[in-house]
Structure formats: C-alpha cells, structure tokens
Amino acid sequence: MERWQNQYIAKVKTHPRIMEEGDEGFDLSAVLEFKAFKKQYPQVAVELGSGSGMHLLQLATKSPEALFVGFELRYKRAFRTIEKGEKKDLTNIFMIRGDARRITELFSPRELSALYIHFPDPWEKHRWRKNRLIQDGFLSELTELLQEGGRLSFRTDHQEYFSAAVKVIERSGHFVRESYTENLVETEGESYHPSSEFEALFVSQGLRICSSIFRRTTGATEAPGANFPTSPEV
C-alpha cells in the first residue's frame, strides 16, 4: 500500500523564501543566508504561528520597506503564505517552517521592531499549559529580541489565556500597555475588519476577540499610556 506523503514538504524544502527546521534543527548555511538577506531591511517584524498568512500579508503590503517573517509549524500553511505573497508580488515576506521557540537562533538582541502573537493555540487543559507560547521564560527571550519602543501584539479568543498572558507580560516590567480590549469588534466599531483567517472564523462563531498591544521599554516602570494607536506599526 502506498504511504500518504504531504506534498508541501518537498515544496517547502526547495523554496528559497522558506527556511525549514529539520530533525537536526536549522541548516547552518541556510541560517547564514537568511541572516544576510534580512540585513537589507531597515526594520524586521515577526509573527509567531502565522497560520495561512493573512495577517503577515496585510502587514507586508502596508509596509513594503520592512521585512515580515512568519514562524509556522504546518508545511501547507507556511507554503501557502509565500505563494499568496508571490501572487501579490510581495518580496518582503519570509517563512520559517518550524517551532517559534527557536526564534533566538535566527535573530539578534534588539533586532525586531514588532512581534505578533495572534490566536496562538490556547492549550486549554491545565496540564498542557506549559506548552503555551506566552510564559515567563520565553517572554524574556522575546523581550531581548525587541528594540526599545518595539511592539508586542497579543490577540486571542480565549479569555483565560488572555488574562494570564497580560499578567505575564506586565509583571516582566519591560512593557507598557498601549491598548487593551476584551471585545475588539465592539471597540473598533465600523472600522473593524478581521486581521486573520482564525480571527474571521472566531468572529463568525460569535466569539469575543481580546487584543492588547505592549510597547517595549528599557525596563524601568512607566505609567501605562493613554492615547496610543490600537494597531502596531513596525
């Protein structure tokens, strides 16, 4: 009997705009090439768990001078993102088909102008929570990568994960909250439009979208800002 093969594995492995995490991690020469490639951009932003790429593509269209890098575990989603970008003639998108928790292998301290974590898997059961992306250890790695003034955007339909993540981010002492809502659709009113595939799905199911944007500070405590924009610019 013939074994089923994911057709996207081969496509990902051979695409010059996708780097793959293999069984032994990243290939050293691919890492060096990627590091040289991103040097041509004055600003670099990263989305962790970028799914099928709708949000990354919107950002790349809006800011052609910046580079947008997505981390995505699924081959098909990583490939489709790049494919959609090519159809729009976007050259400022790069995908990492791999685990977002390896981000420090690819970026230097203070390199990133923005980090997006939108609709990450909530790992609902208590015993699975250690798998969540937002927790103290990983957040401190992400904090190192963000420039001072860089933005961290967190969005989810999962109320409990939202409260827990906001607590983790705020107690780190390295961020000031710029915006916060537990009902994005209501907050944005007529100007609201879903930013991603999963956001559109959750809104269509009647779920509330929680969203918060934080600005990286030097670490000294600052009073939360009042009139910051609700969507982060890189």
Ligand SMILES: C[S@@+](CC[C@H](N)C(=O)[O-])C[C@H]1O[C@@H](n2cnc3c(N)ncnc32)[C@H](O)[C@@H]1O
């Ligand atoms: C619920 S989906 C949200 C996708 C997208 N952000 C959106 O809003 O449409 C979560 C995505 O994160 C990816 N993912 C989960 N854990 C990951 C990890 N550790 N590294 C990279 N991607 C991950 C999943 O494969 C999935 O595509």
